Amino acid sequence: MEGGFSLLEAGFVRTKNAVNVTMKVFVDLTFGVLAFYLVGVHFLFGRDHAHLIGFGSLIAPDHLPQAAFVLFEIGFAIATASIISGAVAERMKFSAYVVIVIFVCALVYPISGHWVWGQHGWLANLGMEDFAGSAAIHAMGGFMALGFAYTVGPRSQRFNADGSVNVFAPSNIPLASAGAFILCFGWIGFNAGSTLTAFNALLSSIALNTVLAAAAAGLCHPADDGKVQGRGSQHDHQRCLGRSRRDHGRCAYVDHWAAIVIGLAAGILVVFATGWLDTWKVDDPVGAFAVHGAGGVLGTFAVGLFDTGHGLLTTGSLRLLLVQMLGCLVYAGWGLFTSLAIGFALKRTFGLRVAIDTEEEGLDIVAHGIPAYNELERFTDI
Numbered sequence: 157m158e159g160g161f162s163l164l165e166a167g168f169v170r171t172k173n174a175v176n177v178t179m180k181v182f183v184d185l186t187f188g189v190l191a192f193y194l195v196g197v198h199f200l201f202g203r204d205h206a207h208l209i210g211f212g213s214l215i216a217p218d219h220l221p222q223a224a225f226v227l228f229e230i231g232f233a234i235a236t237a238s239i240i241s242g243a244v245a246e247r248m249k250f251s252a253y254v255v256i257v258i259f260v261c262a263l264v265y266p267i268s269g270h271w272v273w274g275q276h277g278w279l280a281n282l283g284m285e286d287f288a289g290s291a292a293i294h295a296m297g298g299f300m301a302l303g304f305a306y307t308v309g310p311r312s313q314r315f316n317a318d319g320s321v322n323v324f325a326p327s328n329i330p331l332a333s334a335g336a337f338i339l340c341f342g343w344i345g346f347n348a349g350s351t352l353t354a355f356n357a358l359l360s361s362i363a364l365n366t367v368l369a370a371a372a373a374g375l376c377h378p379a380d381d382g383k384v385q386g387r388g389s390q391h392d393h394q395r396c397l398g399r400s401r402r403d404h405g406r407c408a409y410v411d412h413w414a415a416i417v418i419g420l421a422a423g424i425l426v427v428f429a430t431g432w433l434d435t436w437k438v439d440d441p442v443g444a445f446a447v448h449g450a451g452g453v454l455g456t457f458a459v460g461l462f463d464t465g466h467g468l469l470t471t472g473s474l475r476l477l478l479v480q481m482l483g484c485l486v487y488a489g490w491g492l493f494t495s496l497a498i499g500f501a502l503k504r505t506f507g508l509r510v511a512i513d514t515e516e517e518g519l520d521i522v523a524h525g526i527p528a529y530n531e532l533e534r535f536t537d538i
Contacts, residue, residue, distance in 0.1 A: 160338030167332025172518025174528035180241040184234040192233040196266035207278040242442030243301035288350040290455030296491040298449020303495025310439030369419035376423030414462035
């Protein structure tokens, strides 16, 4: 999945910043993994304190080796951090991103994750359902991406004084497509694997729901949108990923027909959410907020409507829907608040954004000393 993130983001940004976004994924896989293993996993799955935070010895499922459980949960933590990297691409300091990943994997995600997944977390006690992270990972991470994108500011010349938007063409659509395919495949394991056993009867149904939702959202490609904005391919990939994100919260709780309906809604929402950011003059190069933030909220909300045992449209019960709505507000608010707080703190201390001349030259050369594509033939004497 981290390979998918790397390819997707490298394809969506401009050529001069492809190495930089790839290196951010390496940060997730190094700083992020260690921060979660050493600190975060205990806040998430440690013994409950006041229904707000875990602490101390790790409480893992009885049927799993603790090492296997921690390894699987590491994937969730670093995926949360990876959501942010694309939203701040092409203008954030590399050092600032390292600090953000440490905070996200050690504190922000584990603390809020405990509320719904930890032992006696307060949202879990209310009956909130979030099977594979529609709220705890995607809504929260997507709104963190929104907060950091706002704090760091848009890329130079992205928005004009009259409010119009300059489209920066992606560097490599086939590369982004490969990343999208890998991520969609990875999310089958991400969702089905959340059963934490290969023998759960729901495993195949969960995997099928994930695929059906993705396929349904892919039908929602407005061809004229691509012609007008020059971003049709990007929207295609966002929709393909968006339904997988939206499926995280509900894939174990809804029927197959509901997965298709929600996927269709997801494909439409991605386009509108992308447009909202342009209106707000927030620059999100890979559509992280549209896919994860808006998508995560939709997936969480959809559980309250379509849950086979407690959904409003399936049983007439309103309680679960109200709990899911509360969860949406809590995780969106937590993600936005923490990102703004960390972003402004970094802005006033170490700095958050690269200099304008660095941005214009590209972060690959300035920060890493190497371009993504070496055109050696220019220097070869034939």
